[in-house]
Structures are given as structure tokens and as C-alpha cells.
Amino acid sequence: xxxxxEVPGPAYRARQVASWIxxxxxxxxxxxxxxxxxxxxxxxxQFGEIRPAPSTVLSADDGDTLxxxxxxxxxxxxxxxxxxxxxxxxxxxxxxxxxxxxCATGQMGLIRNLxxxxxxxxxxxxGEVFGERPTNVVLMxxxxxxxxYEAVLEAVHSIHEDVxxxxxxxxVSTVGLVPQxxxxxxxxxxxxxxxxxxxxxxxxxxxxxxxxxxxxxAECLAAAEEFRRAHGRRVSVEYALIDGVxxxxxxxxxxxxxxxxxxxxxxxIPLNPTPGYGVPASPRVQxxxxxxxxxxxxxxxxxxxxxxxxxxxxxxxxxVLGEAGLSGRGPSAGRG
Ligand code: SAH
Ligand code: SF4
Numbered sequence: 001x002x003x004x005x006e007v008p009g010p011a012y013r014a015r016q017v018a019s020w021i022x023x024x025x026x027x028x029x030x031x032x033x034x035x036x037x038x039x040x041x042x043x044x045x046q047f048g049e050i051r052p053a054p055s056t057v058l059s060a061d062d063g064d065t066l067x068x069x070x071x072x073x074x075x076x077x078x079x080x081x082x083x084x085x086x087x088x089x090x091x092x093x094x095x096x097x098x099x100x101x102x103c104a105t106g107q108m109g110l111i112r113n114l115x116x117x118x119x120x121x122x123x124x125x126x127g128e129v130f131g132e133r134p135t136n137v138v139l140m141x142x143x144x145x146x147x148x149y150e151a152v153l154e155a156v157h158s159i160h161e162d163v164x165x166x167x168x169x170x171x172v173s174t175v176g177l178v179p180q181x182x183x184x185x186x187x188x189x190x191x192x193x194x195x196x197x198x199x200x201x202x203x204x205x206x207x208x209x210x211x212x213x214x215x216x217x218a219e220c221l222a223a224a225e226e227f228r229r230a231h232g233r234r235v236s237v238e239y240a241l242i243d244g245v246x247x248x249x250x251x252x253x254x255x256x257x258x259x260x261x262x263x264x265x266x267x268x269i270p271l272n273p274t275p276g277y278g279v280p281a282s283p284r285v286q287x288x289x290x291x292x293x294x295x296x297x298x299x300x301x302x303x304x305x306x307x308x309x310x311x312x313x314x315x316x317x318x319x320v321l322g323e324a325g326l327s328g329r330g331p332s333a334g335r336g
Contacts, residue, residue, distance in 0.1 A: 002162065003017065004050075004117045005047050013039070016034065021051075022124070023133070025127035028044065029043040029044040051125070052070050052072070054069055054125065055069055056069045057069075061079075066129055070118075072111075073094040073111055076088060076089065078134070085135050086126070086135045086136070087134060087136040087138060088122065089141050090119060090122040090137060090138070091139075091141035091142035091143050092113075092114055092143040092144065092151070092152050093144065093147065094110075094143070095109050095111035097147065100208060100209050101210075102240065102271060103274065104275070107277075113143075116154035116158065119151060120162070120163070123137055127163070133164060135169060136169045136171070137159055137169065138194075139171065140171070140194070144177065146174045149183065153187065156170055168191070170192065171191070172192070173238060174193070174194070174195060176196065176212070176220035181193065181227055182223055185231065186230065193228075193235045194238050194267070195224050195235060195238065196209070196237075197221075198242075198246055200254040202216045221264075224264065228264075236264065237264050237267065239255070239269065241268055241270060241282035242282055243283065246282075247285075252288050266298065268288060268289055272304070289301055
């Protein structure tokens, strides 16, 4: 196990501390009750806080959705589902520099890359509030994971090896940075890849996702196919439906044509309206889903968990505590 600091003394002490951090989600050295009190005090004095604590936690869905805002402008969302699934959606950057027009994070610009431990710490926070290890991790919070490649890769390895979450239950979502998709395909860890496509035609995608001018639709899909071959893992496509922009029947037909023979699964996301993008969500989500299904494509319509706390996709930004319907919980919020 890797630790973000060095524990003095024999090796088993470091293993003890690591086990508290990664599998029992301890936030302070004080929690580590099987360490000698003197050692706990020493570690606390030397290293202070183990991991960043949220400055605010917002709650929705009767506490089944919790959103943490961390100091330094990044956020994570922990979601409990019936059936025992516990998913945490985490950020890889504060802000994002890729400027997708409909995305709240994109509208902020890039503030900074998160460190590997800051990324892992969001999963540890979720472990703490769930009271147990999350079952799924999605890198669909703020930022473009593959634009912070080294830290994200280190974090993903740690989430797999230290926290013990299976790689295929870790979803890396990318806007389509083709060289980094190829690099990720070469990594031995078989994570799940999601490609944020949002349009089957370059003309529309250029408008929504400016980086499409660099790596257009066909290149993104070819890289996704390479990834699938390398890991034998099904890739999924994310598609946020926007009224009159990417929800035309011809676009469903074209998307189905592109995905023919590819085994790619499509997740349709109803657009979350954001302050900097004036176009509304598509009223045609079910129709579009049916059109794709009719053409033989595998489709899921994603739920919109946590909308009222801006916890849904593309809205992980600029939330003010105290808005109607929000219940804020301070940094001391315990196990949920
Ligand atoms: N940068 C990565 C991961 C973070 S965004 C990426 O783009 O894939 C996670 C998902 O939320 C992406 O599929 C993104 O396109 C989608 N998204 C962004 N803004 C959205 C919005 N306003 N409504 C719905 N989905 C949105
Ligand atoms: Fe960045 Fe993803 Fe938002 Fe695009 S959709 S601006 S890549 S976070």
C-alpha cells in the first residue's frame, strides 16, 4: 500500500496506518485506536490532517445522494442505490480547460489538476459516509481525467489496489483525447472507458465539444474500439440530449450506423441546463432512445439523481448553500 507520507517505525506500523486509511476510511490519526496513543499524537502533529475534509456536504434523495465540496473548488457525489450499489462520482481536476459549451465545469475553465491522493481521497470520503467501501467509482465529476493523466492513473491504481475496488467498476469518462485513450489501453489495469460523444456528426460535435476539431468523431470511435480490443471490455458512449441540437431522428440513425458491429452501449443523459448555455434539454429523450433501439443499439437513459443539489452531470460547480430545498451538513458530518 502506498501512503501519502512516511510512517516511522517498523513496516507493520505503516501497514496498520494504511489499512485504517484505505479500508476503514479513517480521517484522523485519532481514529486509529490500535496505535499507541503517543504515536497517534506524534503522527497528528507531524502530518496534521490525513486527507482533505469537505467544507460542505449537501444532501438529497433522503440522504441517498450526498455531494461534498472540497476546499480548492472540486466536488464528489456519493449515491446509494437500492440493491446495495454504492457509487461515487469523483473529480480529476478543479474546473476543466476543454470548454464544452453545455458543461458547467467547462464554463469555469481549468483551475488546477488534482493530485493522485486528492482524487483517491474523494473515494475515501465516500467510504466514510457509506460506512463501507463504494462498489463503483466513476470519473465523471469535474475535469477531464485524461488531461491529468499521470495523477489519474496513479489514483486509479490506488483505488484498485489499496481500496480494493475492481478495475472494471472504475469508469474513466473522457471527452475523447485520442492519444491518451491509446495510452490507457496499454495499461494493464482493465478499467471501463466511457466516451462523451454527444453527436454523431463532426459539424454538431465541433460546436458542443471544441476538442473535436483536433480528434473528430471517427478518430474517437477508432480509439474506443482499440481500447475494447486491448481489454475486452465494452466501451460506452455518453450522449447528453439537447433540444434541436443533437436530438434529430437523423442523428439517431447516423449514430446507430456508426456503432453498428461495435458492441458499444449508449447512455443517454437528459441535458442539465447550465447558466452559460441557453439551449434547453431535449424533450425527445424517449423517442431518441427508441430510435436507437429500433436500429439495434443498446441504450440506457441515465437517471438524474441529485439534480436539486446540482449533483448531476455537468453541474458540479457553483452551488450556494442555503438555496431552497437544500440541507447543508458541516464538515463534521459523520457516517450516513
Ligand atoms: N471530462 C469528462 C468527464 C467529466 S464530465 C467527460 O467529458 O467525459 C461527465 C459527463 O457529464 C460527460 O459525459 C459530460 O459530457 C457530461 N455532461 C457535462 N455537462 C453536462 C450537462 N450540462 N448535462 C448533461 N451531461 C453533461
Ligand atoms: Fe471538461 Fe468533460 Fe465538461 Fe467537456 S464535458 S468541459 S471535457 S468536464
